[in-house]
Structures are given as C-alpha cells and as structure tokens.
Amino acid sequence: MAIIDGKLISLQIQDEIALEVNAIKEKGGKVPHLAAVIVGNDGASETYVGAKVKACDKIGFKSTLVKLEENTTEQELLHIVEGLNKDADIDGYIVQLPLPKHINEQKIVEAIDPKKDVDGFHPQNVGRMALNLPAYLPATPYGIMQLLERYKIDTAGKNCVVIGRSHIVGSPMSILMARNTVPGNCTVTMCHSRTKNLKEFTLNADIVIVALGKPEFVTADMLKDGVVVIDVGITRVPSDQTKSGFKLLGDVKYDEVAAKASYITPVPGGVGPMTIASLLMNTLKASKKEIYL
Numbered sequence: 363m364a365i366i367d368g369k370l371i372s373l374q375i376q377d378e379i380a381l382e383v384n385a386i387k388e389k390g391g392k393v394p395h396l397a398a399v400i401v402g403n404d405g406a407s408e409t410y411v412g413a414k415v416k417a418c419d420k421i422g423f424k425s426t427l428v429k430l431e432e433n434t435t436e437q438e439l440l441h442i443v444e445g446l447n448k449d450a451d452i453d454g455y456i457v458q459l460p461l462p463k464h465i466n467e468q469k470i471v472e473a474i475d476p477k478k479d480v481d482g483f484h485p486q487n488v489g490r491m492a493l494n495l496p497a498y499l500p501a502t503p504y505g506i507m508q509l510l511e512r513y514k515i516d517t518a519g520k521n522c523v524v525i526g527r528s529h530i531v532g533s534p535m536s537i538l539m540a541r542n543t544v545p546g547n548c549t550v551t552m553c554h555s556r557t558k559n560l561k562e563f564t565l566n567a568d569i570v571i572v573a574l575g576k577p578e579f580v581t582a583d584m585l586k587d588g589v590v591v592i593d594v595g596i597t598r599v600p601s602d603q604t605k606s607g608f609k610l611l612g613d614v615k616y617d618e619v620a621a622k623a624s625y626i627t628p629v630p631g632g633v634g635p636m637t638i639a640s641l642l643m644n645t646l647k648a649s650k651k652e653i654y655l
C-alpha cells in the first residue's frame with residue numbers, strides 16, 4: 363500500500379510555480395495577480411481565504427483581499443465583481459462561498475468573467491470542462507487529477523466509482539474521470555444518496571473517490587483488494603486524544619481500508635492541501651492566458 367501524500371505534492375507544485383514566477387520577474391513580465399473577495403465574518407471562510415492569500419505571497423504572486431461587511435447588498439457585490447472583471451491588473455479572482463443568505467450565489471458566480479473565474483464555478487467553465495475544452499477546473503477535482511497524474515496511477519479502462527454528486531466535487535470528478543484524457547478514460551459510476559446497494563458498485567471498482575461528508579462511511583468489506591482510494595471527506599469530530607479536543611476524519615475507515623488498498627489518500631494530508639495548489643495553478647494559467655486565448 364502506498365500513501366498519496368497531498369501535502370508533499372502541493373508543496374512541490376508551489377515550488378514549481380515559484381520558479382516560474384521568478385523567471386517571469388527576471389524577464390520583467392507581469393506578475394500573476396489573484397484577488398479574493400470575502401463577505402462577512404465567517405471564521406472558516408476567513409481561514410480559507412487567509413491561507414490562499416498567504417500561499418500567493420509565498421510563491422511571489424501579487425494578491426488583493428477585498429473584505430466586505432456582512433450586510434453588503436447583492437447590488438454592491440455585483441458592482442465589486444464588475445470592477446474586478448474590468449481591472450486589467452487582476453488575472454483571476456474568487457468570491458469565497460458561502461455568501462450571506464440575502465445574496466444570490468448563482469447570480470454572483472455568473473457575473474464573474476469566465477476568463478477570470480479561477481474557481482472554475484462559472485457555467486461556461488463547467489461546460490468547457492464537460493466538452494473537454496481548455497477550462498479552469500474546480501480546485502478539489504483538479505487537485506485529485508494532479509495526485510493521480512503525479513503518482514502515475516493507471517486509470518485508462520478502469521472502473522471508477524465516485525460517491526457524491528455535489529457541484530464542487532462529485533459531479534466534476536465523475537466528468538473528469540470519464541473524459542478521454544490522462545488521467546481519465548475510466549468507466550465511471552456516480553453513486554449518491556439514492557443509490558441502492560452501493561456495495562455492489564464499490565466492490566467492482568478499481569478506483570473509488572469518496573466525497574459525501576460522512577465520517578468512516580466506506581469500510582474494507584465494500585472494496586476489493588488493490589483498490590485506489592481517494593478520500594475527499596473532512597469532518598471535525600470531538601476527540602479526547604487531542605489537545606484541541608477534536609480530530610479530522612475522512613469518509614473512509616482509514617486503517618482497515620489502507621490494508622486493502624494499493625494507494626490511499628490520508629485525512630488530513632491527502633486531498634485537502636491540493637486545493638490551494640489548484641487555485642495557484644489556475645491563476646498562473648489565467649496570467650499566461652492559457653485557457654482563453
């Protein structure tokens with residue numbers, strides 16, 4: 363069994379991007395510039411956005427944080443988005459979700475210029491991804507594709523089961539794994555809350571990608587020997603074994619599943635750290651105009 367080390371790969375990618383940024387600077391080129399918009403004071407969102415901005419600074423990108431009050435109106439946010447669309451210095455930007463309830467998230471996502479949509483949530487990018495055209499891929503699925511690629515995991519012709527159909531993980535993951543690409547080219551089955559006899563599907567899978575948010579849901583008896591397991595789930599559960607009083611659990615019962623798997627992502631340290639690397643890769647692509655010519 364081999365552990366897929368997302369922390370290591372994420373740092374490798376960040377080092378690679380930092381080298382490229384240095385080369386751009388030496389040639390007097392334009393430094394990639396990411397902006398992040400956050401509305402309100404949600405603690406988790408502030409942590410995520412803070413980490414993204416910090417990662418930009420570390421690798422030499424320019425970053426701009428736009429922090430707005432909780433009571434910002436939809437109209438005011440649309441105005442900010444319009445300004446970011448027009449700002450020639452900003453290559454890409456994200457609007458951190460979730461937004462306060464009085465703001466229509468879909469309206470905001472659709473107002474973002476697809477050319478600057480480095481989160482890959484705009485319908486134009488989702489459509490381009492489905493058509494196998496150049497697109498900004500959403501961070502978590504893009505990160506998983508990087509892990510499969512960098513660990514040289516053979517995917518062509520394999521049976522892949524994706525558990526979960528959210529717009530940010532399960533659904534794009536099933537599209538990416540089915541595309542005629544490397545990695546990809548799998549026979550994909552997407553399972554969800556209404557799937558009957560889930561075990562029948564998972565027992566037939568060479569690759570299982572789990573994103574449902576139920577700690578230790580997938581157990582060893584559901585899987586065959588040598589399976590590749592990508593565990594996306596992260597749930598905070600109380601623990602008397604840690605100083606903080608909680609620990610993070612994935613959607614997979616790690617110890618027993620690891621004993622059966624050929625490759626597995628741990629939680630934490632597997633898929634999670636890849637999210638930031640993906641965002642930085644998308645921003646670099648935006649600054650190089652690689653997706654939309």
Ligand code: NAD
Pocket residue numbers: 502525526527528529530531532553554555556557560573574575576594595596597633634635637
């Ligand atoms: P979600 O709640 O939007 O979707 C969960 C999906 O699981 C749904 O599509 C549902 O149909 C499916 N599901 C629920 N019960 C099921 C069952 N019994 N059998 C089969 N399918 C079932 O979740 P999400 O946003 O995709 O997140 C899933 C998990 O991944 C969460 O723990 C989340 O915290 C984590 N996550 C991690 C990262 C990361 O960077 N590692 C990123 C995004 C999400």
